Amino acid sequence: MGTKMESLILAQPNSPLQYPIQGFVVAPLAKSVIPGKTLSFTVKKGVLSVEDVLDGDQVEGQGQSNLTISSSSRTHLNDLLSRVTYTSTIYHVKTKDLGNVSTTLFVHYRSSVPVLYDPGTGKTTILVTITTKTFLRYDELNILINSIRQFYPKIKIIIADDSLETQNVTGYNLEHYIMPPAQGWFAGRNLAISQVTTKYILWVDDDYIFNNNTRIESFVEIMEKVPELDVVSKILESFPFLTLSSLVTFHQPLPNFKDCFLVDGVVNNFLGRTGTVRRAGFDPYLKRVGHSEFFMDGLGQLLVASCKGLSIGQQRHREYSDYTVKNYAGGCYNLSESVIFYLSILVIK
Template sequence: MHSMLKTVLLALVASVVLLMAVLHSWPTRAYSTIDVRQRPGSGVERLLEERLPDPDPSAISIPYRVKENIAGLLARNSCVCEGERPGVNLPFAKLLFPRVSAHPLHTAFQPSQLDEMKRRRAKEYQGFQMRSQTPADLLIVAEANSPLQYPTQGVEVRPLKTTLIPGLGLKDLLRDVYTLNFSASLGTFNVAAEVEGVKVRGDGEMHMMLSSFLLPNLNRQPNSSPTQTHCSIPALLIQLETEGHQALFTIKIRHGVTPKLYNTGPEGEKEYNISALVTIATKTFLRYNKLQDLIDSIRLYYPTVTIVIADDSENPRVVSGPYIEHYIMPFGKGWFAGRNLAVSQVTTKYMLWVDDDFIFTANTKLEKLVDVLEKTTLDLVGGAVREATGYTSTYRQTISIEAGEEDGDCLHMRRGFHHIIQGFPNCVVTDGVINFFLARTDKFFIDGLGSLHVGSCDDVIVNHATKIKLPWGQSESDKAYAKFRYPLASSDATRTKNGLLYFKNRFQCLTHN
């Protein structure tokens, strides 16, 4: 009996302790529910459309002439990929007389699969648009001679935090009573200070109205009225209104950008410390003899630079030595997977990508590429590759995406560049470069279009091991490599690549020269 009573008392004590622990940890803050799926709805879009100025009726009778060469540059949202007719089949014709070829990408799928693939792609694209479009993407036209004063850009707030909106006010308007109405798409307005002579309605709500008989007092109040975000969407739409006038502007919502800084050693050195700044990365497959030639050539000029090797050979060999990191991958994973693995292991400020059959020479001056990235806003700069024949290529390309309809967009790639970089006469701004480039490690071409700033310099040259081999002079590894490296147009690898362009990037076709 005594032991049973003791057990009951212990159970009661344990229950009380557990209850107190639960109550102590129970959240005391009241959390609101926010629909993060919300995007600028038809109401906001309709409001913005209504505010677009109507064409002046008197302008209809004014004659004008369309400049076809300029009008033709405007987006039509109905792109078509068209290639040029093939020319005479002569040696080096593609090199000397490049022609545009067009490749429809839907052929990566069987005809029986295509309708289902289109439906799935359309569904994914709709979801992508909902996630990526924000109020900052909406067209907003400022009214002429509006008495409303407001910030057009430069206001930021952290997610779920509060900020003051500078510059709000009402100017040059004579009225008996002055009013300002505020509305926020996903946020609230709060009064941090009460200004004498100003009435406030809607404090702490998504809609707030200020009114006063005195204009100076009214203009003092908005600067004491911060807004608080209730969601972590990229932008907040603010509507400001007074009698007869409206204005809309956006506030950017984002966390503070965390800097990525690299310790590159003491200052005062005349030349760049390449070993502290650069890691060389490559992906190898079967060609260990060429890989060793690459390593040996690097060590002639940069003996202490770290070399990261991603290897997806079927029977990998040991590759070791000072400042060498060798990572084994599953067989045949491919170039992109190898690049991602190699880049993930880089800890220096810059990463130099090379193919495993390149040869460093006295012209492979990494200091020049580092100098370009250190002194410009470029994220990536390519060099040049010299073949055994003496021909040197930079593979500079401009890449453009032409809007299409439901079939998808058109991807156009052309040889060339945009402009020369001031201070670096051998360097240009372009979109695509050859597989010999130096990049900022924290940056990583179609997926990077629009975000990566790319350059190319033709005075930093790496040699390419000769590809000219007679059939009877090829080793078994050369033959095996060629089978993977140069797949037929009808191969699974080619269909997979085209299928990704079609579905992942929503392209209907590709043109290039």
């Protein structure tokens, strides 16, 4: 008695499946004609071919176990299907082969609108906004602003401020956003970055200072040449945060940039693409110590590089007043959630 595999079943090539491989855009709830026709054949114990292939015939895998034929014309595809041959490559009187015919459809239901930026002259000023968060450190903040203006007189500065008693901060092309008191570092980051309209964000803490080696334009140049790169910062020589040490392990050099290396995280000043930095986000639950958490959330989302060539100095620490010490390092920013975060990282590791 014969088996089902011995019964000949023919699928006539007059009704081929019609699906594109990729690039088919469909508006939601709208009808669209599917363009293109592609079929793939796979066998295990033989090879496939299309006889009498002509110039212009779209055939891949001639004489192999995987064959793909495609055409924008149904008539042409039917003709190709009628010339597909199977050649056995195994001699065995009872050997059977099972062939598969498949097609793949990738449908993109709605294309996104590209974000456009002003490509005008003065690239650094046009493309970059400097953002920072401050709490009770107005002296340091003013030093930072003055140093920025020394080297970049027209660049935009955005400040998020959750001080208990706020002071007025003004200046050219400067925005000062007052928050409810003691909302925290990441809440401030979210606010400041939400107001950025340029292609790139340069994040700095309020106790940093620009110097002669601060060359934002060198990092803008890297980001412009490597469109898939999301964040870039300086080479980290020491590890100020417990969990950051593992995040800045050099994986491999950034192609075409010998002084740059791909890492998972960088230091507390960095240039980032506005869109991808926003998508990674900042969890406002972490009020004080959260820099590492941002890059932990960005694992698998952000392509990060650490490079030589950008130096943003840190101001010398001064003696704070009892009021500042009490409210900054004391009760306003509860450290418990940050301690729990770091302990959880240690457990994971």
